[in-house]
Amino acid sequence: MTAVFDTFYADDTLVDHLTKSIQYSIQSGGKRIRPLFLLETLQAFGIPISEAHFKVAAAVELIHTSSLIHDDLPAMDNDDFRRGQLTNHKVYGEAQAILAGDALLLDPYLLLSSADLNASVIVALVAELAYASGSHGMVAGQVLDMDGEQHTLTVDQLKKIHALKTGRMLTFPFVAAGIIAEQDDEIVALLRQLGEAVGQAFQIRDDILDVTATFEEIGKTPGKDVVADKSTYVKLLGLDGAKQALTEYLDIASQMLTEIEHKTQLQGEPILKQIERLRID
Template identity: 50%
Template sequence: MKEARVIELTNEAIASYYKEEIVSSDLTKAILYSVNAGGKRLRPLLFLLLLEGFGISLTEDHYPIAASLEMIHTGSLIHDDLPAMDDDDYRRGQLTNHKQFDEATAILAGDALFLDAFGLLATSSLPADKIVQLVKLLSDAAGSRGMVGGQMLDIKGEHQALEEADLVAIHSNKTGKLLKYPFLAAGIVSDLPKQDIERLGKAGQLIGLAFQVRDDILDVTADFSELGKTPKKDIVAEKTTYPSLFGLEQSISILNQSLDDALRIFEEFENSHQFDAQRIRTVIERLRLDA
């Protein structure tokens, strides 16, 4: 299936969830404001393309899984932009949720997306044991054992000179686990053995590292038109980043090496599982700075 169609069906899965049982139209408006603000849909796209790579034909049962992941991600962006967090006025080129509406509405919109994601995930008719695994996995990736825990480490790390191990702990949780999820989830849905799911998880971990290093680099090298948000925020917050710790040149090297290592894992899958890596390779290559 074409990539644009895959993204369209993921968006439709989210939109359909918010067409029914609306309690507060104001809340739904705020939720959809951020959901519809754009974004590459990288996480759901990785999940769905991985399934196709393993020869699985996408059905309506796969899109709630992909969409639930995007809902968690969007909720995290709403909260991340709040004054008590990163305090940004723009996201994806438009006013952040709390600037378009107000702080209380933005908090509730983020809360709703975090919780609604599991409601949508549960609508998939895949075998119940798989849904339970995916729910547990998504909770671990998003909550105190993953993204939210990493966000706390990130806040506590501001205005401090951190070591490499501290930086790895922040980013492997704040960013990495939610990017690792589509790889592990695809392995579960594809009925891969445990060791192969772990190899997919390693690829996801490498992609998560590359994504964060790239984000750190762009924060100091890109402008608003490229980022869609305020640049150089890490410098203002005195955050330890890959460029501040390793320098720009080595950070670029870390980014490229992480992507190369992830691509090698998929080359192995091509040989061992007749995995069609072409489309997933294209998505991964877009994370290079010169893409």
């Protein structure tokens, strides 16, 4: 997938310092869990991975990276570190970071348009990615997350924030794989439920690590949620309750995966291994 990034941003007509700012963030490492889920789900359906599939995987990672750049800005979560290195705005300035994030929200659609897939598949993928990332998904979730600072939310309100801010972008890989694999509406719906459970689990895990992990372990400033007085699963349920909620969502995801296996030719063991990596002992 790195080769996709390098090729896409190698055009010598691009603005050099914008490209450097973008590449600084997209090449900074990270778990790449969204592309990984997409590619592994395609393989689980028996589909050989092609360059077109790497482009779809890269598209979702670009939007995720955009959210990280913007999330770290002083007007939002105000962090100086991401993935163990200085955040984009600390290196390139706030204005450049904002514009790099803007580019990373839009470039994925140009990338998708160049993928060697049927036009109907590309249209469906564009619609799903826009749904996951914009005012129906990630951006709306970030707004609600900021609104919730210094307020005590209910667990249901917190679930909604997690579903939008984190869940939609983690649901996209599973739904996108179903679209590419030409699965019927029933299976795509089950894949969506699988992704939603993984998304909730992922954010709960992040809440837990914010209060239990070190800078070296998470690559960013720990304890930020406590300082910002955010409602988290740890704040609402306690550490043990948050760990129990994490376990419950991971169990739901495992059950959904089993159901999909029973209804299709999906071989889900590699996906299950990735899901199980989210557990905290």
